[in-house]
Amino acid sequence: MTDIQRIDQNQRRSRGIVHNGLVFLAGQTANDLSGDIRQQAREAFAKVDDMLAQAGSDKTRVLSVTIWLGDMADYDGFNEVWDGWIVKGESPTRACAKVAMHDPRVRVELIVTAAQ
């Protein structure tokens, strides 16, 4: 269907989908999983920014972010990076939980919905 645009699709999933002005991103994590929460969060946000750009959107148009942390002790470090990422006055809704992810080295995963 031409009303569903897929971005960076591999054999298992699309990394992003645009439909009817909404952008859905697959859970984004750092590629380099050796770092601390700040490095991983910065890298995950960079991937989100890149995906949003490919979708014709940007971080000022994010509607919701679900934040998964592997360890709630990383909460303050994550927020430090978050606070530098958001544009004041144009921030998204968010919710944050500690869960376990597939690779235990993943400290943060971001699930983003945005307006195109």
Add this chain to the structure above:
Amino acid sequence: MTDIQRIDQNQRRSRGIVHNGLVFLAGQTANDLSGDIRQQAREAFAKVDDMLAQAGSDKTRVLSVTIWLGDMADYDGFNEVWDGWIVKGESPTRACAKVAMHDPRVRVELIVTAAQ
């Protein structure tokens, strides 16, 4: 952009966003975290109702609720409050999981998407 309406925005997040007839709410928790599941759920739903009203929506127009519980032993108590909150015949979709939240006193967090 004028096509994204933000409600109750602070330095970190918007508590609600309306875009193209959809309402996204940040994870809502009780303010008073000293209470049991019933008190916390009632307070969280009251905040959801208030946010929905500000967004020009109401609980009969909720599309999905993700329910995070801090302890699955609270499941029955939560459902007692849920069953009193929903309008029969106009109930949303839902999914419920036990996760850990930032403040361990939080017994329930509600993540709501609604139609305006």
Add this chain to the structure above:
Amino acid sequence: MTDIQRIDQNQRRSRGIVHNGLVFLAGQTANDLSGDIRQQAREAFAKVDDMLAQAGSDKTRVLSVTIWLGDMADYDGFNEVWDGWIVKGESPTRACAKVAMHDPRVRVELIVTAAQ
């Protein structure tokens, strides 16, 4: 409201909702909780397929899937079923976490958003 179509509603929740071309499904799990991850995943996807059909959609139009596993050791078994379910070239976005669900026998719960 006639702009919100509810599918398979019981006293507590709608199993599916269609609004403005978007389909929201309640968390879907196997009915038979005695099986392993492959059996439970197959049954959960069958329920998703059935709900999507009722909503006038299908698996090639899924926008996002949140996958909750009860045990991350089931990740490979789940993906085996996932890889057989998706249509190559028309895959959704996804994110996967281990959480705890109400019934500890539930090995997988799928939360699906789709385009109608």
